[in-house]
Amino acid sequence: MRFATYLHDGRKQAGVLDDERLRPLGTASLIDVLGDLPGxxxxxxxxxxxxxxxxxLAPLQPPTVRDFVTFEEHVEGMRAGSGVPEQWYAAPTFYFGNPYAVIGPHDDVPVPPGSELLDFELEVAAVISREGRDLTPEQARDHIAGYTIFNDWSARDLQTAEMAVGLGPCKGKDTAxxxxxxxxxxxxxxxHRDADGLLHLELTAExxxxxxxxxxxxxxxxxFEEMVAYASRGTAVRPGDVLGSGTCGNGGCLAELWGRGAERHPLxxxxxxxxxxxxxxxxxxxxxxxxxxxxxxxxxRRPRRTITP
Structure with missing residues (x-):
């Protein structure tokens, strides 16, 4: 089944797709029904x-956005030949994105203020259906409501500057x-699932x-089940949480191509x-x-002062 959130006659509505028509679910938010989409x-x-x-519109407005980095080829390209850090192989690393920046599939994207190196990132995201904590990958499968396309728009110049401080990405990923x-x-x-439990889907960026x-x-x-399990370690995942796959390889973003020697032509x-x-x-x-x-x-740059006892 395919679900959507949409505007029609000025009203926001969630619905299920049925032969190119949308059947309303009687709610404005898919989060309300993620635990039982068949119902x-x-x-x-x-x-x-x-x-x-x-x-x-975006299928949902998530309470949290976690964006992982699970494609080795993407990491290689972004590091411009310096290799993949050994720690990358230890666990599916992620950062938290901005849930307020989520927009719909055809909404315009403004260039982030101060940026001259705007980039796209081609990803797929899993959406959490129900709360869970300290899940195993096997348990996590029952906590995935579905999948959607995820474009992690990135201001590469802002991202590079802030990550030099040892934090981030933050403002470089904050606009959309x-x-x-x-x-x-x-x-x-x-x-489409293969023997390793991975979804064998073709991805294309134009x-x-x-x-x-x-x-x-x-x-x-x-x-994705392993990613959900890791995200739930020591904390909870809850309905509507979005977990991005991270950017795919082979040109899943412009910066990867730049890292492999292509001429810079930002968006x-x-x-x-x-x-x-x-x-x-x-x-x-x-x-x-x-x-x-x-x-x-x-x-x-201020002189350091101390409190006098």
């Missing part, structure tokens, strides 16, 4: 608007994260109609980025001008 679909209303008559077009339930993709990257989701080094206003994932769909986004930078002072 929600069974109770959905009659066929409503055609998908061409609505504005698709595209999700969509659908939340696709695991049963729809089960026949800029202005030209293919710049392609890969297989099964080139991930961890399964500019007017560029259209289209990401396609087999079995899930496609998202297509236009880059638009962003806001001007509101200047801040540099750090104040």
């Amino acid at each position: 929600a679909a069974a109770l959905a209303g009659p066929a409503g608007p055609h998908v061409s008559e609505v504005r698709l 994260t595209t999700l969509g077009p659908w939340l696709v339930t695991p049963d729809e993709l089960e026949h 800029v202005n109609g030209r293919v710049v990257g392609s890969d297989l989701l099964s080139n991930m080094s961890w399964t 500019r206003p007017g560029d259209v980025v289209t990401l396609t994932v087999e079995g899930i769909g496609a998202v297509s986004t236009t880059v638009v001008p962003g806001a001007e930078v509101k200047p801040l002072p540099r750090a104040r």
Whole structure:
């Protein structure tokens, strides 16, 4: 099954896709029904608007966003020949993204203020269906509601500057994260699963109609179930949490190509980025001008003072 959140006649609505038409679920948020999507679909209303008559939003507004880095080829490219850190192989590392930055599958993306090196990142995300803590990978499978396309927009110059401090990525990933077009339930993709439990799906990235990257989701080094288990270690994952696969290899982002020697051509206003994932769909986004930078002072170098007893 495929679920969506959409605007129709000025109203926000969640629905299930049925032969190019959306059947309303009677709720504005998919998070309300993630624990029982088959039940929600069974109770959905009659066929409503055609998908061409609505504005698709992000399938959900997640409470948290974790973005992993599970593609070895991507790490190699980003490190420009310096090799993959041995620690990378120890666990599926992630950072927390900004849930307020989540946008829909066809929403414009503004250039982040102060950035001149905007990049896309082609990923797939799993969405959590119900709460769990300290899960095993086997248990984690029952906590995945479905999958969606994830575009982790990145201001590479801002990212590089802040990570020099030893933190981040932060502001370099803060402007936009595209999700969509659908939340696709695991049963729809089960026949793509290989012997290692990985989903064998074709991924393609295009800029202005030209293919710049392609890969297989099964080139991930961890399964989504393993990622969910790791995310739940010592804490809870909850309904609506989004876990990104990390950027695929072989041109899953421009920076990887730059790291392998390609000439730098960052995204500019007017560029259209289209990401396609087999079995899930496609998202297509236009880059638009962003806001001007509101200047801040540099750090104040002040004399150190102590409290006098």
